[in-house]
Amino acid sequence: MPSGGSPIVTTTTKLGRRAVLAGSAAGAALLAAPAIVRAQAPVIRIGMLLPRSGFFAQAGQSCHRGALAAPRVLSDLGYRVELVHIDTESNADIARTQAERAINDGVHCLVGAFDSGHTLAIAQVAEQRQVPLVINIAAAPPITEQGYKFLVRNFQTGPQLVTNGLRLIGETITATKISPKTAVFLHANDTFGQAQRGAMDALFPRANLPFTLAESIAYDPRAQDLSVEVTRLRALRPDLVLVVTRASDAVKLVRDMVRQRFEPMGIVSPGSPGMYDEEFYQALGPLADFHISNLPWVNPRSAMTTALETAFLAANPGTRFAADAFNAGFTFEAILIAADAFKRAGTTNGPQLMAAIKATDIAEHVMIGGPIKFDEKGQNPNIGSAAVQNIKRTPTVVLPADSSAAAPVLPMPGWQGRT
Amino acid sequence: MKALARIWNATNPRARAALALFFGALLVAPLFADRYLLSVLILIFYFAFVGQAWNVMMGFAGQLSLGHALYVGVGAYVSAALWVKFGIGPWAGVLAAIAACVALGLVIGALGFRFGIEGVYFAMLTIAIAEFVRIAFDHMEWTGKAGGFFLPVRADAAGEWWNLRGGPLLFYYVGLALMAGAFVLCAMLRRSRIGHQWLAIREDEQAARALGIDVFRAKLIAVAISSAMTGIGGVFYAFYYNNLFPAQVFDISRSIELILGPIVGGLGTLFGPILGAFILTPLGEALIGATERLGVNVPGAKAVFYGVALMAIIYAAPSGVWPWLKKKLGLA
Numbered sequence: 001m002p003s004g005g006s007p008i009v010t011t012t013t014k015l016g017r018r019a020v021l022a023g024s025a026a027g028a029a030l031l032a033a034p035a036i037v038r039a040q041a042p043v044i045r046i047g048m049l050l051p052r053s054g055f056f057a058q059a060g061q062s063c064h065r066g067a068l069a070a071p072r073v074l075s076d077l078g079y080r081v082e083l084v085h086i087d088t089e090s091n092a093d094i095a096r097t098q099a100e101r102a103i104n105d106g107v108h109c110l111v112g113a114f115d116s117g118h119t120l121a122i123a124q125v126a127e128q129r130q131v132p133l134v135i136n137i138a139a140a141p142p143i144t145e146q147g148y149k150f151l152v153r154n155f156q157t158g159p160q161l162v163t164n165g166l167r168l169i170g171e172t173i174t175a176t177k178i179s180p181k182t183a184v185f186l187h188a189n190d191t192f193g194q195a196q197r198g199a200m201d202a203l204f205p206r207a208n209l210p211f212t213l214a215e216s217i218a219y220d221p222r223a224q225d226l227s228v229e230v231t232r233l234r235a236l237r238p239d240l241v242l243v244v245t246r247a248s249d250a251v252k253l254v255r256d257m258v259r260q261r262f263e264p265m266g267i268v269s270p271g272s273p274g275m276y277d278e279e280f281y282q283a284l285g286p287l288a289d290f291h292i293s294n295l296p297w298v299n300p301r302s303a304m305t306t307a308l309e310t311a312f313l314a315a316n317p318g319t320r321f322a323a324d325a326f327n328a329g330f331t332f333e334a335i336l337i338a339a340d341a342f343k344r345a346g347t348t349n350g351p352q353l354m355a356a357i358k359a360t361d362i363a364e365h366v367m368i369g370g371p372i373k374f375d376e377k378g379q380n381p382n383i384g385s386a387a388v389q390n391i392k393r394t395p396t397v398v399l400p401a402d403s404s405a406a407a408p409v410l411p412m413p414g415w416q417g418r419t
Numbered sequence: 420m421k422a423l424a425r426i427w428n429a430t431n432p433r434a435r436a437a438l439a440l441f442f443g444a445l446l447v448a449p450l451f452a453d454r455y456l457l458s459v460l461i462l463i464f465y466f467a468f469v470g471q472a473w474n475v476m477m478g479f480a481g482q483l484s485l486g487h488a489l490y491v492g493v494g495a496y497v498s499a500a501l502w503v504k505f506g507i508g509p510w511a512g513v514l515a516a517i518a519a520c521v522a523l524g525l526v527i528g529a530l531g532f533r534f535g536i537e538g539v540y541f542a543m544l545t546i547a548i549a550e551f552v553r554i555a556f557d558h559m560e561w562t563g564k565a566g567g568f569f570l571p572v573r574a575d576a577a578g579e580w581w582n583l584r585g586g587p588l589l590f591y592y593v594g595l596a597l598m599a600g601a602f603v604l605c606a607m608l609r610r611s612r613i614g615h616q617w618l619a620i621r622e623d624e625q626a627a628r629a630l631g632i633d634v635f636r637a638k639l640i641a642v643a644i645s646s647a648m649t650g651i652g653g654v655f656y657a658f659y660y661n662n663l664f665p666a667q668v669f670d671i672s673r674s675i676e677l678i679l680g681p682i683v684g685g686l687g688t689l690f691g692p693i694l695g696a697f698i699l700t701p702l703g704e705a706l707i708g709a710t711e712r713l714g715v716n717v718p719g720a721k722a723v724f725y726g727v728a729l730m731a732i733i734y735a736a737p738s739g740v741w742p743w744l745k746k747k748l749g750l751a
Contacts, residue, residue: 052718052719053718053719053721054719057718057719060718061718064718085716087718087719087721089721089722092660092667093462096458096660097455097458097462097704100454100455100457100458101455101704101708103454103455104453104454104455116567116662116664117662117667120661121660121662124572124661125458127572128586128587129454140566140569142569142662145569146569146570146571146572146661146662147572147573148572158566189565190565190666191557191565191566191664191665191666192565194557194558194564194565194566195564195565195567198564
């Protein structure tokens, strides 16, 4: 007799058809229970996969700061989100295993992952497990061309960045009334830089800009200095220097230009990071001013941007929103897209949530551009670009006029005498 | 088969039982493992396999290569390009990948060994050529340059195992087969004539030469086998990840990653690379979970703990974990 006291009774029961059916139904209900619980979750759990350490740490942490600010803004807007922060360590293997773990741990949607390679590693997990992936930043065009059904990208592709970047160069020339005759394109020879070079080669001849592109110069972003490249620049004497950089090499570039007293009319990026990063301002001080980056940017006239900035400063004391605006803005919007879809779908069931994400139509948002919508491949075609000029060490929107906070300044003042 | 049977019969009965248990458990593991665990195990198999490949060159023949990611990258790009551009599947593509990697390996080996480039200088040569190839791929239009090379993903192709198109279970068993196959191959090589020549060269190259061993030829064979195996690892990588970026696959950090397993597990041993992979990959994953649970939300904290754990392992078992464990378990 068991300790419980009741006798063990062994009976042989003949199972009827109804009993089998009832048992099967009960079993199925039991097996489906976690899915039902997941589908009826009161909040959407979002796995934030960002490279907060390793090679992309600076950008990953910048995105992370935006994510930290998001819940407060979204809560005020009536959305319910819970974020799970995961560091991909700038490693595709880790990005993949951590995506699996996050889904195991019950996240309903993934957001990430800054680098295209990491994003695609996560995309496969998302696809196989039918969990939506909302890409905050990743520019490789094939991401939405490979056939994935469970991802959307709220970010421009490399060619879109360059197309808009070149158009804004033309608008800046018109607005400042300068007349450059030549330019040189200087770019890092990393994945992003090479992709931008390809886009530049294809798009510059069709951009109808009033200057010629004298040469394209590739450089190693890990080089100790860029004195050789700047010497070549001096020899070519271009009016404009078009650059594709990241922060550390942008610093080296400007330092070598100052050292060699090379003063072009302007240094303009047709779509790259580097010149609006905090590291750039800290390292160069006044020498960081007047450079222009043409890229998607937060709309300073949007009420949601103001709310995000307030929440950002509360969540990240001692950090400037302006320097993180690009990464933080896109990361916030990725979370907004997931939260909005959850609110409309009323479920966290993967395919239904994905359908809701695909049907996104958010008019009021943070980044400059039209409503957030996705085409059949999952790409948002409505993202706009802005000319962002460094003014008093603050990235400031100078174009388009309907979003600008100041007028563009070109030619830029000489290096000497800046304060 | 006869050679294999001889090796099996000559193995310590305890070791045979442990091996059978180990591989048997891995065969049925997918019945119990969740998706996350499967993805970690796939990574372990991959690192065990490429670690075993590197071990042939360094552990057996004593030739230090710090640019082995070169073969992963070349194998990956060759097979992926054949698949995308010509529709040639990976099982055929792997032969081309092997041919390309062996050719590259032989060029590097011939260059190094013919001109007496040894030790750290040979290691530097391997790094230099890996970097050279990375930069070449950064500019190669045909494979997407630095912007990446992408394999198409079709939902209706998910069951095409013959094209390595499938879910984690397919890659689990392919990875397991690769790891087990490499183990068997290395066991046979170790006991072969060439295996003994490698060990002689590793211990004392001058003495080996004095004994009449064709050192140049033996070293080249080691390079060829090692590069071929690593190239196969590249094919696996390409079809598992479906995208390739030169900066990722050829990077020196990838070379370091793939040699850590054999070093921690036990250089020159058969089971060392496998044990090393089974220690390091789960250690990394466990530390991510542990730092999260401890509330250590500082980016890079895991890397610090990982480094400390690595130092502790190397301090406790300077010859590698496997020789120490083998003695403890009475498997020697």
